Amino acid sequence: AGGGCCCCGLFWYRDSSPKPHLVNRFCILLAADVISTVEFNYSGDLLATGDKGGRVVIFQREQENKSRPHSRGEYNVYSTFQSHEPEFDYLKSLEIEEKINKIRWLPQQNAAHFLLSTNDKTIKLWKISERDKRAEGYNLKDEDGRLRDPFRITALRVPILKPMDLMVEASPRRIFANAHTYHINSISVNSDHETYLSADDLRINLWHLEITDRSFNIVDIKPANMEELTEVITAAEFHPHQCNVFVYSSSKGTIRLCDMRSSALCDRHSKFFEEPEDPSSRSFFSEIISSISDVKFSHSGRYMMTRDYLSVKVWDLNMESRPVETHQVHEYLRSKLCSLYENDCIFDKFECCWNGSDSAIMTGSYNNFFRMFDRDTRRDVTLEASRESSKPRASLKPRKVCTGGKRKKDEISVDSLDFNKKILHTAWHPADNVIAVAATNNLYIFQDKIN
Secondary structure: OHHHOOOEEEEEEEEOOOOOEEEOOEEEOOHHHOEEEEEEOOOOOEEEEEEOOOEEEEEEEOOOEOOEOOHHHOEEEEEEEEOOOOEEEOOOOEEEOOOOOEEEEOOOOOOOEEEEEEOOOOEEEEEEEEEEEEEEOOOOEOOOOOEOOHHHOOOOOOOEEEEEEEEEEEEEEEEEOOOOOOOOOEEEEOOOOOEEEEEOOOEEEEEEOOOOOOOEEEEEOOOOOHHHOOOOEEEEEEOOOOOOEEEEEEOOOOEEEEEOOOOOOOOOOOEEEOOOOOHHHOOOOHHHHHOOOEEEEOOOOOEEEEEOOOEEEEEEOOOOOOOOEEEEOOHHHHHHHHHHHHOOHHHOOOOEEEOOOOOEEEEEOEOOEEEEEEOOOOOEEEEEOOOOOOOEOOEOOOOEEEOOOOOOOOEEEHHHOOOOOEOOEEEEOOOOOEEEEEEOOEEEEEEEOOO
């Protein structure tokens, strides 16, 4: 692919559409099957997805096999469990969706894996563990689990462990609830591996992983009079190395960097990042398209990346006045903002991600397109995640969008883009050129072309 961004071959994709409803002979996709978040763990060997039905599906990367040289890139289902159920808040008469908003892995400390998952209101800490042995020879119960009569026990037995088929268990270890009035949009694990933050529209809370009954409010932008509300928090993340630093973005297109050493309540930011607006380009849609939908620190901690509706921007933490890089994702949609506003697509929240070396970035677009930008060569490429254009171990062909005039053979017209097909969630392996792309109810995993 252009600019060194990985030219990818399709190795595996998830299709979770076995239960469609048939209405007037048309196949209607179940909303519960739509993938709502994608996240690699710290090693990249596990990949977790959450969907609108409250389910978490974890995929495990196959180890290298000499008899199957291409198997290293394959991810197979490792565990599936129901993380959240629909609830109802009787005090506020509000239904709480089971949709998984975010998943964040914790660094692995032992044989088990831990992850945080959240819906709009409740965060859960899950333990993912393996069991390949079972105990037999209990004194107080039979092999089928029934209790034995204590008066018939004449000798003590020492239970023994016997091999069994591998079983992967997911068990909830902590439930963090009742701390957010508004919908949770972000969770981020701190570099101290003991605390994490959760953010909703107006507040950010700091939690300890061992304490579930209280959290500390570190940001509160709720005005005394809600009629004076001018912006909301859209995303938040901890610095990857400095446990006292975090950032949060707003619907006004601004980013605030806060230092928890300065005060317990970080109402006053340490740094304020905002790009000056060109008055000549201001329109009715300016404030909507400038809203930041995602913010991510680079692995080095020197830069951060923000995604608004039309572009991805890279900021140097030492320069607040303007971004050091601006990459246009789908500038050709600027002329379509009116129709995108009418069909509510203008409010879509696209995520973005870095590769392991911070040399390339990726984000999604419409028509199942996703964009990759090489920061060194300043080249970019548009690729498509679809069954029609993707065959196992086949290279993806770059796609181009024609904005006007004569359309070339391989180009697609901007008027024929399908806005119902959108890639909002993407993830990049922390070390290798392996990417995961969620396209509605399908998960595509691509990797560098293997010669």
